[in-house]
Amino acid sequence: MQVAVIGAGVGGLVTALRLAKAGHTVTVFEKNAQVGGKLSLWEPDVPGVGAFRFDTGPHVLTMPWAIRELFEDLGERMEDYLHLVRIDPICRYHFADGTVFDAPADPDDAARAVAARFPEYPGDVQGFRDFLTHARRVHDLTVEPFLRQDFSRAIRGVPTPKQWGQLSGFLGLAPWKTIHQTVARYVRHPKLRQIFDLYAFYNGSSPHKASGIFSIIAWVQWGDGTFYLRGGLRTYADALVRLATKFGVTLRTQAAVTGVCIEGATGRGRVTGVEIAGEGCLPFDAVVCNADPLTAYETLIPETHRPPAFTDAGLATLEPSTSAFLLLLGVSGENPLHLRHYNSFLPTDGDAEYTALFERGVPGEDPVIGITCQSVTEPGCAPPGHANLFVMTSPPPLRSPSDWTPEATAAYRDRLLTLLETRCGLPGLRGRIVCEQVWTPRTFEERYGAFRGSLYGLSSNGWRSAFLRPPNTAKGVRGLYFVGGGTHPGGGLPLVTLGGKIVAETILEQK
Template sequence: MSEQGREIIVIGAGIGGLSAAIHLAAKGHRVHVLERQAQVGGKLNLIEKEGFAFDTGPSLITMPHVLRELFAVAGRRLEDYLELIPLEVTCRYFYRDGVVFNAWRDRELLAQEFARLNPGDGEAFRRFFEHARSIYEAAADPFLYHSLGSPLNIARTFWHYVLKGHESGAGADEPLSRRWRAVMAALSSRTLDQEVRRFFQDEHARQFFARYATYNGSSPYQVAAVYSLIPYVELVDGGWYLRGGMYSIARALEKLARELGVTLETNCEVKRIQVSERRKLTRLRPEVRGIVLADGRVLHCDAVVANSDVVTTHRQLLSPAVQKQATLRKLTKLEPSCSSFVLLLGTDKTYPDLEHHNIFFSDDYQAEFTDLFEKRVPIQNPTIYICATTRTDPTQAPPGCENLFILVNAPYLTEVIDWQREAPAYRERILDMLASYKQVDLSDLREHIVCEEILTPEDFWQKYGSNAGSIYGLSSNDRMAPFTRPGNCSPEVERLYFVGGSTHPGGGIPLVMLSGRIVAELVDACVNG
């Protein structure tokens, strides 16, 4: 704990901002969180309507140890705040040719599913799992758990791993040659799709693993093979749901933060980050002084942690006097992640053939990503995701009803697409496509809709200020993305830090919580240095 706590302001009460606030408060700092929206959570949010509850953001918990560790930092038990429920079937997959594939929590049952598709792919799954585990052990330390250093620092981390394993003990029991191969696999120039094809013969299995690139808003045909660690972290611990809905995380973290003395204001918009003038003669960077609110208040502090999008923060919250055009150009060149088109449908009928999580795969997966990242138009033949939380938690809808969260990947915002004009017709297209799958009867879905909301990329921009309406910050399509993602410290302004999906280590609940831990360590070292 710090000998003397400092005043820290956190802009944004998303999961990353709340995580940073909890870590900082646990270190003895005085933390003030400012949230523009009426409730905390950021993109992990909630719409309640006519007795239906719809989580509007992340729908699956992976890496539950990260959540548990966050509560432990504050001297609390996760179980006193949240109830984690394991999903026996993490997701059910429906393919165009009639195949139904259950992604079982039990890895042996899952291996048998792969063997049912292709006799050799059951053993291929076991080999791929071990391969992905080795990549995770090699890459997790530099890419997930610590601030993104220079390429030289990352190289040193990898070299230390090859020689000794990690300080946590990960990989220490592996032969040196195996650790070396794991590092080479993590740094491979292959794409995720190419990596998967080295193991699996069946196209259903290949499409299953390719989908994991969408967990960070990217394309499996462009993202690097190191992201094989994404399916690993889901498969090793399985998927989880939280009793009462995913938004219960935001409620629990808000409660924990307040218990630690964090002050939190909602409906509170930050207009400017206040900094000292650039000191040209000494070549020192300007330094954070505080923030200016939309209501005219000026709050002084020792450091600012921005849970707002990194690109949006540089463009809108920093004065032109301290902005570096070179940095703005660099950030502008970084490709946003994809966005999403979402239907929230409350129905007066249940659809028992659906699992909690469901994927309806298209029959031309590569064409989807051409539409997304090359043409940047709504996908003509999309894969469709449906989450039916009532399968696990009936309290999320009236009795005998269903709350369906239906998501299709969508391109980030450009001037080409007018979503207000496109949304109604695209809704009809998605409902038509769902009705065409023969494995489950959704032909009468329209007739049973009793309440509805539509979210488009425009909503993600307007509500959360996410760059170009992206939902994962930046894509990882560039092979150097693990090295070029914006770091957690501002390159222009002393004592300005970044947390959340648009910065290191990336998007998704566990990673943004880890970014909160990383930032808290950086802030603590700086203000007490």
């Protein structure tokens, strides 16, 4: 079978590798010069200073078993390609009053740290342990039914007894309770609640609307561990490229797909290939779309072959997840001592930002600021006497062509630098910058085709949101599949890696 993959993000590369391993002929079309999608890199060489290396996307790897499983299924050893480094503490949380909480990687140490840092609520130590137990239960009840199968194909007709069991287990988790309500059942300290509310925010959604199922992240962080990859997270994309060469996958870069070729009537279409500018429609038996599915529906798939939710009218009503504003800063001076690898700076009033983002659709005045300092873990990422700071906030997705004009971007950058110099304890930062790159939601839209610049596709605001994403197997068009952060099972490196397995298995079953 001849398979075309649109987009060389992790999901696209993983699907391509699995299909090539099974003996199919796979061509990946990537619009950019570099493959890997959001798993990208910036390597400025500053005259008189030296070379910096920044991961511009992911900085932490969770659920390493999902990546290991890929290598094993391909008959390879993960250790021959990737060097995992456990991050400990998982994160340093900085509160607006100047207090700091390091979250140790070991769950018992973390419970002791909770006791030491939050003595006002002694019950929170047991509450934290119970929350982890709950998170483990969520993990155990959801991995098999949710992360290992294509929803749209899993339940057809009458569910099997096993599926009834999975469904009742899932409903027993009360998924309609929000993450904020779920956290509040276990811990009382407002600062601890603020930390765990971030689990929805990590997925671009509101803790007051997203399901308590996101508490799974606690188990993912503490149970499976949180890792950095020596050489940067980008080394995962490099490993996939090496494997693609080994397994005979054809990678075509600077080859934007301009349309999916479909024949047949509405509701009973069949893919015939992909269209490339200047080359017409190239024939393929199956097409796997790793481009953002919402953008693909908007720009690559004719209206006549879209489900109602993804017609132009349907797309206009959808709520995308948040986007990102990035400041990549190479700075002089040793690593600021108060920064660990991963840091989260929390504002006094967390709810004010959630209200701004999810009720009013504007960036928060005093946002949560994430700072990753890769050079804490790997000093070689910055020249001696320098550090690299990856600073991220989460503004809303694009709503109008006038969002993020150069003037608005400059004003936001300036405001963020002021917050870094004051609330984040980096005085004089402006004077220490030796290289800088700014990314706005528009960068994500233009560079990766992210729908309205959103990082995680549809928002997870609402407990049924996972069921509303475009499914892995397209409705009404045979031979068309979706893989990646915008479809099932969701965003993040482990999930898109598992998504590649789901889609490859589906294609192999259906061929």
